[in-house]
Amino acid sequence: MPHAVELQDVSRLYGGFAALRRVSCVFATGGMHALLGDNGAGKSTLLRMAAGLVTPTHGTVRVLGGTPAQNRYRIAYMSHAAMLYDDLTPMENLAYFARLHCSADACAMCHASPEMALRAVGLDPHLKRPVSQLSQGMRQRTSLAAAILADPELLLLDEPFSNMDVNGARELVALLQDFLTWPLTGNAQGARTIILTTHQHDLVRGVANSTTYLRRGSVVPAAERFEAEPAQLEASAA
Numbered sequence: 332m333p334h335a336v337e338l339q340d341v342s343r344l345y346g347g348f349a350a351l352r353r354v355s356c357v358f359a360t361g362g363m364h365a366l367l368g369d370n371g372a373g374k375s376t377l378l379r380m381a382a383g384l385v386t387p388t389h390g391t392v393r394v395l396g397g398t399p400a401q402n403r404y405r406i407a408y409m410s411h412a413a414m415l416y417d418d419l420t421p422m423e424n425l426a427y428f429a430r431l432h433c434s435a436d437a438c439a440m441c442h443a444s445p446e447m448a449l450r451a452v453g454l455d456p457h458l459k460r461p462v463s464q465l466s467q468g469m470r471q472r473t474s475l476a477a478a479i480l481a482d483p484e485l486l487l488l489d490e491p492f493s494n495m496d497v498n499g500a501r502e503l504v505a506l507l508q509d510f511l512t513w514p515l516t517g518n519a520q521g522a523r524t525i526i527l528t529t530h531q532h533d534l535v536r537g538v539a540n541s542t543t544y545l546r547r548g549s550v551v552p553a554a555e556r557f558e559a560e561p562a563q564l565e566a567s568a569a
């Protein structure tokens with residue numbers, strides 16, 4: 332089975348600055364994988380590359396055995412900034428996204444209905460309040476519902492727990508674990524995969540199937556990981 336995401340000697344330059352520098356790593360198909368690192372380490376760049384939103388300056392990115400473009404209907408990406416229409420309710424937002432997905436060549440991809448997607452993330456589809464009046468946690472859930480609407484095999488989540496309290500974030504982790512158990516539809520083979528970036532390693536410790544650390548655009552080798560995660564070192568020394 333192909334890897335969910337595979338980077339071979341990937342660099343991404345912005346002018347003379349390397350957001351990613353000769354990165355080679357794989358994220359296995361199936362399960363939840365955490366991408367960690369300090370601010371500016373290159374996490375979002377890597378995730379957006381897997382989504383096909385950023386192209387490498389050098390190297391190769393393979394997603395589900397092909398290019399991100401070839402597999403774009405099998406991938407969903409959720410940015411850390413919620414891309415929602417504030418004046419619409421969660422249901423209206425999702426109904427709009429469903430219409431977008433179902434245009435032209437993409438109508439085969441809407442396996443989940445807006446109602447199912449909202450229920451899956453624990454939101455009432457009949458909620459009448461516009462998104463602007465919802466808590467941050469509910470907005471995040473609405474964004475997640477929009478991402479899973481297309482029933483993706485690969486779900487890429489950039490900082491899904493940002494601005495959420497601990498309980499809300501734990502609930503979200505449980506929802507993501509549940510999503511991983513959904514059977515794949517159609518002719519899809521393999522397993523669902525989530526790759527998420529976070530600064531809150533505690534939330535996914537023991538839940539994530541793998542952890543990849545970035546530091547200043549490079550993957551931190553396993554032997555140096557404590558150094559990459561000083562909070563964990565302090566906790567273990569206490």
Ligand SMILES: Nc1ncnc2c1ncn2[C@@H]1O[C@H](COP(=O)(O)OP(=O)(O)OP(=O)(O)O)[C@@H](O)[C@H]1O
Nearest residue numbers: 345349350368369370371372373374375376377528
């Ligand atoms: N479009 C861009 N133009 C110029 N520099 C960029 C661009 N995108 C990212 N960078 C730079 O690349 C580096 C890595 O950014 P990236 O957003 O991938 O880091 P990150 O690990 O996700 O950080 P954070 O945790 O703060 O979100 C940063 O120094 C950032 O300023």
